[in-house]
Amino acid sequence: MAAPIQQVVRNTKSKEELEAASLQSLLTAVVQNKASLEDTLRIMQELHDSGILEALHAMLTAKEKIAKILVEQALRPEATALINNMMSVMGGLTKLDPEATGALMNGLAEGMAEGTKATQSPKKIGVFALAKTLKDPDVNRTLKFAIGFLKGLGKTL
Numbered sequence: 001m002a003a004p005i006q007q008v009v010r011n012t013k014s015k016e017e018l019e020a021a022s023l024q025s026l027l028t029a030v031v032q033n034k035a036s037l038e039d040t041l042r043i044m045q046e047l048h049d050s051g052i053l054e055a056l057h058a059m060l061t062a063k064e065k066i067a068k069i070l071v072e073q074a075l076r077p078e079a080t081a082l083i084n085n086m087m088s089v090m091g092g093l094t095k096l097d098p099e100a101t102g103a104l105m106n107g108l109a110e111g112m113a114e115g116t117k118a119t120q121s122p123k124k125i126g127v128f129a130l131a132k133t134l135k136d137p138d139v140n141r142t143l144k145f146a147i148g149f150l151k152g153l154g155k156t157l
Contacts, residue, residue: 107142 013021030037047053059066073079125133133139 044053
């Protein structure tokens with residue numbers, strides 16, 4: 001029969017061996033990520049050259065002061081009103097149909113171009129020209145939209 005084991009010998013590494021293994025692991029990671037590390041170093045150099053890195057460091061150093069100023073500014077009635085208005089606008093935008101909004105924005109751009117062109121003409125618009133313009137399908141469609149818009153807006157006011 002074999003003799004019982006009286007003592008367990010553990011294979012422990014010295015501090016130097018652990019440091020060497022850690023250094024080897026880092027070197028392997030550097031080799032595997034060479035391109036991204038080079039890009040990161042270029043970005044850091046650009047930030048340093050432009051002074052942004054120094055500004056960020058100063059901001060981090062003064063983070064408590066900056067946070068205090070931001071909180072003080074956010075608690076002002078004007079800032080609170082701005083935040084509430086932005087929340088209302090965002091809520092309203094979620095109710096709009098994106099296709100209709102896109103069409104309206106395109107129409108607005110086209111209308112601005114047509115309006116600019118029309119204002120450059122020296123010709124005046126008389127009553128008869130205005131009545132004739134109302135027969136234009138594009139103008140008529142816009143007037144119907146405007147009247148419907150005003151009705152809808154009036155219901156909520």
